[in-house]
Amino acid sequence: MAVIERGVKNAHSASTIKQSPLVRTLGAAVAALPAYQNTYADAPPEFTEVGLRYSHYSEDSLSEDKFIAGARGRYDIDVTQLWIEAPIGSNWSIAVDVQNDSMSGASPWFVGTQVDGQPGVIMSGASIYDNRVEVGATTRYFWADGNAGFNVTHSKEDDYEALAMAFDVAWNSADNARTWSASASTSNDRVEPVNGNIPVFIDQEDIDTASVYFGVSQILSSTAIVRIGLGYTFSEGYLSDPYKLFDARPDEHSRTALSGGYRKFFPEAQGALQIDYRYYSDDWGTDSHTAEVAWHQSFDRFALTPYLRYYSQREADFFSVIADLEQDFYADDFRLSSYGAITVGLRSTVQIGDWQMEGQLERYESDNDWGLYDGEAAPALVNFWRATIGISWRFD
Amino acid sequence: MLNFTVYVTKALGGLLVCILFSAGVHSSPSSKQDALPAPHFSLPAIANTEGAISLDAFKGSVTYVDFWASWCGPCRLSLPALDAIYRDLAPKGLKVMAISVDVVEEDAWDFLARYPVTYPIAIDTEGSVPKAYAVNGMPSGYLIDREGRVRAVHVGFKRGDEDALRAEILQLLEE
């Protein structure tokens, strides 16, 4: 008679329902698509899921020594995400995502020189308020070796409207150890700046964007996986920022991003190491490196994931701290300057029966000195903190 | 840019049509001549029966051997579906045994607490039995006839797969 072995107590909670073991779509490949990324390519989700997330994003006020005029308080954004994802029949799934962004705050209008010779920011005046609503739907088809999804997303805010479509497909190799993925998307946007407290010089302009991505992920061992991907995005239209006084950008923008990721599980520790990297380069002169490291620690009923992100970008060719109006193209937007940024955060998830709760808190700080590239320091670099809570429910 | 959008729409429409014609993972019972004998095994039971479970004990009956794990997503559907078939067809002589391939037995217990079934469950933490059966995906189910030959293999599970399995079992029960 065989002796029944009692295994070592597994810290991983039984009610944390694990997803299918086979590595499927490149998660990151379809991250920008509203939802619908399943980690299994050959079957729809077993259960219907509804969820709600609320996030609060708050930028630090512009510091006194960088401020010339306007309102010092920067953006506060409340984001609510609501979704439902359900299997349909044995081969399909559908997901609907609704997102509401409620924004208020001032933003940099242009950069000038202070009395002491230092550059300073003239901000927009009294706080702007705007609300953006985004609705997206994705249908996904599953077959033995893969899945394909089609998404349509529409977003609308006071001065901006966008309609995007995306198609993605993932398929497994014969031994299910490699998953290929590809996606293509387009977005047609229209900007119609509202004549608020900043004078604007355009009525209505269009921006069209097309993007493709191709990637592969590979199982390295029973505890490790790796992925690599290449994406290309092309935009044309009115690409300048209509709310900046001195901002004239080219009407075409080519962007390439090479990304990779690695996950390694440590059974003794019941934890997983997560590493992600992206190199980005575009034809406006900006290059950047993004590196993220996280440790996912499982406990009995919950998990904690502290994470760290480092980002460094090179300034665009036509960027200068104070816009150089002699050039064909010019911008003083801090987002086109050279700087480095660090994000420190903590994510937690709890699984109780069919319910899952999440909470996340992170702090982002940027500084010209932290970057890898040379370039002048833009005075309007932003720091922010962000908190998120969410709840979701899976049912039959 | 509008032309590009139209182009993309047409291209993906065509691709979707191609995908819709792809085949599934079903296999109807193979003929007696082609069927291979099911490998023997004996494993410790962890639920619904005592002692060891071995394939030999079920010789002469139609048997379904199901490989599952606590980490297998589709198993959350396949175990209850298989249990429904078992409760209906056990009086007609069907035997079912499920083998968990969890490396930690506690995980299997926790899964069964959420998705209880009535058929015998064994555990193989070493992986020798799934290896002998050349398990190629999770879950994997092997339908074995009265002579001990594997007549059908079901890899993966989607809602509705249980209907085809039930039909195959009924067919073998009549042999």
Place this chain on the structure above:
Amino acid sequence: MHCALKFCSYWRSKRLEAFRFVVLCAVMGVAGCSGLEPVAAWERGYLAEEGMQWQSSAREAKFEGHVYTSKEASSGGNGAAGGGCGCN
């Protein structure tokens, strides 16, 4: 097709020389991956762990992408570009 021509000329531009080399190495690395020891279907339990997924949650990934795309100059690396916004 306009988009494809743009990509070709951009790809061949001098500034992407180092980048092209890295991509070539990466592709060769992936192609050479066939020498790995296979992991059987029943041995993939650890790969199903919550911490072993490529993204913690689809909605979190979408949210983060949105924040960083509107506050930094880089975008992509995540596949398809979603709809834009008037993010300032």
